[in-house]
Structure formats: C-alpha cells, structure tokens
Amino acid sequence: MGKKEEDFYQRLKEELVQSTLWPAEYLYKFIVPTDDTKIAQVQAAFNNMGAVINTKTSSKGKYTSISINVRMKNPEAVIEKYLQVGEVEGVISL
Template structure:
C-alpha cells in the first residue's frame, strides 16, 4: 500500500461497523475514455452518478456502494488513482 492512502486506511479502520456504505468521489477530464475506465473499476453493485461541468470538459463521478472492509475501499481508490489526471476527493 502506498503512503498516499495511509490516512484513509487509518480513518476507515476506526470504523467499527462493517460492512458499510461508502461514497467514492472522483473528478476526471471527459476524454480519453477515462470515465469508462473508472466505471470499470467501481463496484458493480454501486449506485453511480455523474455531473458534468458546464463546458463538459470534466465529469464528477460519485459511486455509493456497500463495502465489506477497508481493503476493498483502498483497492478501488488505488486503481482509480493510477489513471492520469483523475482527482480523488
């Protein structure tokens, strides 16, 4: 695990009730198939919504899904974080 996600892991480990409903949020340029790449990584059972900027250059992607443990959340976040120009919120 990269140091980038240590704080997230720490906060998640403080949670005592698993599974829990978690909200993933990302912002990505609306080009190069990045939206499709992110969708492919997100949990199949999650509810995904999109909000485009007024000029359609960027897309905010939100996914709410029930996750079994912190490792699942970190795994998804790390994979999405490898896509260039994606901002993790």
C-alpha cells in the same frame, strides 16, 4: 507509491477502521477530464459490485464528476479501489 501517498492511505485506513462498522456503504468521488474512455475506465473498476454511479459534467464541459456509492467489505478494499482508479490518467480522487 510515494511516502506522502502511503501516509495518506494509512491515515485513511485508520479513520475508516475507527469510524465505520464493516462491511459498509462507501461514497467515492472522482473528477476526470470529460472523455468517454476515462469515464468508462473509472466505472469499470466498480463493475459487478452493485454500485450506484452518478456522473455530472461541469458547466464548461471540461470535467466530469463521478460519484460512486458501493458496499465495501473493509477499509483495505476501499483503498484498493482508490489505487485502481488512480491509474486512470488525469483522475482526481476527492
């Protein structure tokens, strides 16, 4: 992980600690190229967590947005999931 990425996640962690009482619901949003394998990889990261997952394909069908609402125990767990999903090729975290 590069310095820029580390700074981003450190800032996110601080904001989550200050703004939220944990455990809490957290909404993840990702964009992936429309590819069943990549979509499944993102969804698999949230298996057995009681996540509510919604997908929507872009108008031209090139990309799929994935919204995942899930109860997370703390800011570290939130960031862990971002890092895990970030390993999926072509994924963009919003």
